Amino acid sequence: VVALPNIQPDRLQFIKTETPKAPPPSQSLMFGHTFTDHMLTIPWSSLEGWGVPKIEPYGPLSLEPSCTVLHYAQTIFEGMKAYRDEHGKVTLFRPDMNMKRMNTSAARIALPTFNGDAFLDLIKKLIHAERDWIPREPGHSLYIRPTMIGTQKFIGVAPPSEALLFVICSPVGPYYPDGFKPIALYGTTEYIRAAPGGTGAYKLGVNYAPGVMPQKQAAKMGYAQNLWLHGPEHYLTEVGTMNMFVVLKKNDGTIELVTPPLDGMILPGVTRDSVLALARGHASGSYKISDLPDKLVVSERPITMVEIQEAEASGALVELFGSGTAAVISPVNRIGYLGKDIHIPTGEDGMGPVSRPIWTELVGRQMGTIPSDWSVPV
Numbered sequence: 001v002v003a004l005p006n007i008q009p010d011r012l013q014f015i016k017t018e019t020p021k022a023p024p025p026s027q028s029l030m031f032g033h034t035f036t037d038h039m040l041t042i043p044w045s046s047l048e049g050w051g052v053p054k055i056e057p058y059g060p061l062s063l064e065p066s067c068t069v070l071h072y073a074q075t076i077f078e079g080m081k082a083y084r085d086e087h088g089k090v091t092l093f094r095p096d097m098n099m100k101r102m103n104t105s106a107a108r109i110a111l112p113t114f115n116g117d118a119f120l121d122l123i124k125k126l127i128h129a130e131r132d133w134i135p136r137e138p139g140h141s142l143y144i145r146p147t148m149i150g151t152q153k154f155i156g157v158a159p160p161s162e163a164l165l166f167v168i169c170s171p172v173g174p175y176y177p178d179g180f181k182p183i184a185l186y187g188t189t190e191y192i193r194a195a196p197g198g199t200g201a202y203k204l205g206v207n208y209a210p211g212v213m214p215q216k217q218a219a220k221m222g223y224a225q226n227l228w229l230h231g232p233e234h235y236l237t238e239v240g241t242m243n244m245f246v247v248l249k250k251n252d253g254t255i256e257l258v259t260p261p262l263d264g265m266i267l268p269g270v271t272r273d274s275v276l277a278l279a280r281g282h283a284s285g286s287y288k289i290s291d292l293p294d295k296l297v298v299s300e301r302p303i304t305m306v307e308i309q310e311a312e313a314s315g316a317l318v319e320l321f322g323s324g325t326a327a328v329i330s331p332v333n334r335i336g337y338l339g340k341d342i343h344i345p346t347g348e349d350g351m352g353p354v355s356r357p358i359w360t361e362l363v364g365r366q367m368g369t370i371p372s373d374w375s376v377p378v
């Protein structure tokens with residue numbers, strides 16, 4: 001058996017746009033609305049493997065109405081951010097994690113897998129071409145959206161024999177329209193995002209569309225997003241756009257940072273992993289993060305809404321925040337649950353005693369002001 005070609009960066013064709021746009025001022029950016037001049041496309045077929053990669057002008061794709069993505073949601077995606085420092089140095093944050101996760105998602109939905117290093121090489125070339133689009137203001141970056149779709153012209157349900165991997169780039173500021181302010185969540189007991197054995201742990205397009213209508217309902221009641229719960233116990237899972245962290249104070253003064261375990265229903269977030277690694281490094285004494293409480297324990301464990309309600313009542317609820325590539329660290333000040341609001345303390349800047357030092361360290365590492373091997377040169 002002859003192995004089909006994997007992704008081949010050395011075959012890249014670069015077709016430069018003839019109508020370059022001027023990047024808009026960063027203050028005017030709304031998340032996900034503005035796209036850069038170019039995109040990367042790489043076709044795949046079961047007969048020929050990965051084809052010629054192209055960086056070409058951003059524009060419409062040509063798809064037949066019969067193609068599988070339009071019928072059975074054969075689509076996966078990733079979210080990554082590129083940063084540019086004052087010297088013009090461009091970096092990505094832990095992009096190896098995105099390459100691995102995208103391959104895991106592809107395998108789950110019977111789309112083709114690929115060589116992550118070769119794909120990343122091409123993504124870096126795209127970012128390099130679009131480097132003038134990377135905003136430099138704090139809290140801003142170039143959001144990179146790798147996506148793969150099934151493109152076979154076929155309306156049977158099967159693994160597609162043709163696919164398209166593509167990457168678009170969008171200069172962004174904060175994900176939520178209110179900027180970096182704390183958000184309110186709605187603990188929905190009516191709908192679920194994921195179930196055991198389902199696809200909640202994979203970054204598939206199909207995990208997102210069903211959340212839009214419940215999100216609209218939550219927004220009508222004054223909540224930004226749904227907090228997805230699991231089982232009759234109402235275990236916290238995630239928000240769809242972010243993983244969740246709860247900070248509790250124990251009787252002996254110990255601070256516990258809790259996040260639900262990766263039980264197959266939660267997306268394994270890169271920011272989630274980074275928050276855990278930083279907090280664990282600090283808790284074990286191997287790496288000190290200034291202002292983070294010393295008596296800190298880090299728990300990946302199930303946590304129910306009742307535990308959060310009880311913590312609120314006893315004063316043990318210190319803070320609650322979400323983490324994500326788009327959302328970074330996003331404090332939560334309120335959760336609507338069973339007809340009542342749980343109120344969560346936030347500091348003057350919106351953050352709390354754990355999220356603030358973690359955010360500072362994380363953003364420092366993302367922007368490259370704190371050197372670490374998580375920051376990868378483009």
Ligand code: COI
Nearest residue numbers: 079080241324325326327
């Ligand atoms: C990200 O944080 O990058 C995500 O993919 C969430 C998205 C739905 C905006």
